[in-house]
Amino acid sequence: MTWRHLYLEALGRLSDRHAARWFVEEASGGSWPAVLDEPVPTRGEKAFCSMVARREAGEPVQYVLGHWAFRRLDLMVDRRVLIPRPETEVVVEVALGELARLSVPPLVADLGTGSGAIALSIVTECAGAEVWATDLSEDALAVASANLAGLGARAAGRARLVHGSWWHALPEGLKGALDLAVSNPPYVAESELASLPSEISRWEPLQALIAGPSGLEALRAITAEALGWLAPSSALVAEIAPHQDRAAVELAYSAGFAEAFVKPDLTGRPRVLVARRRT
Ligand SMILES: C[S@@+](CC[C@H](N)C(=O)[O-])C[C@H]1O[C@@H](n2cnc3c(N)ncnc32)[C@H](O)[C@@H]1O
Incomplete structure (x- = not known):
């Protein structure tokens, strides 16, 4: 045969x-x-x-294969982590654009790293960047750790994985020092779970998908404390659902950001919040 x-x-x-x-x-x-x-x-x-x-x-093809392409990386993926999506590749592009404004090798945090898709892309694509990647899920961090090991010692030495909820995972010494925070947080509302395709709701980790009753809980938690961690002239870049664009900009302004706007994904839908700090 x-x-x-x-x-x-x-x-x-x-x-x-x-x-x-x-x-x-x-x-x-x-x-x-x-x-x-x-x-x-x-x-x-x-x-x-x-x-x-x-x-x-019904298992997603990415989990069956056990790995999936994300920008320049081939990431190990299984049911412990969200499958990296094309719109998140755009989030990385926007984050790299924000980093290009800086002259020094930047200090970055990726909050809710999952497979490590965003953090490891930034390590790979931004020379000298040092990235702290956090997650509340120890299972997800185990996958990110395997992916980090696949980067090779030089790049991998510039990324650290830490466990905990959003900013609380980071060492206090990073307060006021981060040049960029990036996140693809959970943004599905509890009431929307039933309308998700079963390939997503049955197979992907709910902790990666569901934010709470409104869908904005994770973004609110991240924006609320962001200015305590970000350096002058820095930015927060976060993936959102298309219908959350106005609410996301409002959250950023009420957290004290000087400038906030939403950029589109490859299909033109508003998907990436950019919030900039005053100098
Ligand atoms: C939408 S997934 C994004 C994963 C990955 N960054 C990506 O873009 O493919 C959200 C991630 O946030 C993590 N998460 C959920 N609640 C969290 C919290 N309170 N603190 C830190 N991470 C959290 C989940 O475990 C999950 O890995």
Whole structure:
């Protein structure tokens, strides 16, 4: 039996040619499409069939594969962490833009790091940046730690993972010293949970999704204390839901930021709060 045989079988069962191809590539370790004519070893067949069965049961393809691309990184992901999203790649882009205004290697905090997607992208893409990545979930930090180890010693030495709720995870010595705080906090309201696709609500960690009754609880907690941690001329960059744009800007102004606005994601929806401190 060749990989083509398994590929066609999976195509019939999943009706998803991307997933079928990714599973062949993952289980075979071969390159597409040459691998299709190669014979399937028993171990490869077992791994492939298990992936197809997990996907058929509704598990997101990213968890089935066990890793997913985010900007320049290939991140390990499983059910302990949110699957990194394309809109969060835009959050990193906006954060890097804010960092470009600074002349010195910056000090950054990523609050609610999950897989480490934002923190590790900044370490990788901003020369010299030192990043503190926090999470309330020890499970998420274990995944971030595995991803950090994959960066290589030089880059990994510029990131630290700390456990705790939002700012409280950080050492007191960072108060007033951060050049940038970035976060993709939970922003789904409890009442919205039922309307999420089941692939999200059944599989992704609720602590990563649900903020509380209004959906703004996490952002409120982050903005409220931000100015105590941020240095002059610094900024807070946070992912929001599109309908939260006005409320997010109001939260930033009532927390004392001098300037606040929302930038769009790649589809033009308002998704990234930028709040700047006065010099
Ligand atoms: C939407 S996920 C974002 C994960 C990752 N930064 C990303 O963009 O893919 C939110 C993260 O915040 C964490 N979190 C939830 N409540 C928290 C809190 N009070 N303090 C710190 N992290 C928290 C969750 O565990 C989760 O990892």
